Amino acid sequence: MPKSLPVIDVSGPICCAPVSAAPVDDAAALEIALRLKALADPARIKLLSILLADDADGVCTCDLATGLGLTEATTSHHLGQLRKAGMVIPERRGMNVYYRAQPESLNALCTVLGTSANCG
Numbered sequence: 046m047p048k049s050l051p052v053i054d055v056s057g058p059i060c061c062a063p064v065s066a067a068p069v070d071d072a073a074a075l076e077i078a079l080r081l082k083a084l085a086d087p088a089r090i091k092l093l094s095i096l097l098a099d100d101a102d103g104v105c106t107c108d109l110a111t112g113l114g115l116t117e118a119t120t121s122h123h124l125g126q127l128r129k130a131g132m133v134i135p136e137r138r139g140m141n142v143y144y145r146a147q148p149e150s151l152n153a154l155c156t157v158l159g160t161s162a163n164c165g
Contacts, residue, residue: 065159080154083130088113088123096133096146103136103143 061073069077084090091113096104110120124144127133132150136143 061157063157063159077154077157080130080132080150083126083132086123086126088115088119089127092120092123092127092144093132093146093151096144097148099145101145103145105141105143107141109144 061069061076064077084093092109095109095112106117106120106124109124110117113120115123121142124133124135128135128144130150132147133144134147136145
C-alpha cells in the first residue's frame with residue numbers, strides 16, 4: 046500500500062525562522078519543501094512573473110493561458126497549486142477568475158531560506 050503524504054495547510058504564514066539560524070525540525074522542513082514544490086515548475090514561475098509585474102487589478106485566467114500558450118484548464122491547475130501554497134489570490138468576477146500575486150509569501154520564503162535579497 047502506498048504511503049500517504051501528510052496534509053499541511055501551506056496557505057498561511059510561513060512557519061519558522063531562517064534555516065541558517067538553527068537546524069529545522071521535520072515539520073518545518075516539510076512545510077518549506079511543500080512551498081518550494083509549488084514553485085518547482087517553469088509554468089508556475091512564468092505565472093508568478095506575469096502576476097508580479099501586473100498592477101493590483103489581477104489578470105484573468107484566460108489571459109494568463111494565452112500568455113503561456115497553455116490551455117485554460119492547465120493554467121488553472123498551475124494557479125491552483127500556487128493558490129494552495131498561498132502565493133496567489135483568486136477573485137471571481139462574473140464568469141472569469143482573476144489572480145493577483147502575493148509577494149509577501151515569496152518574501153517570507155526568502156527570509157526563511159536566509160537570503161538577503163528581496164524576492165518580491
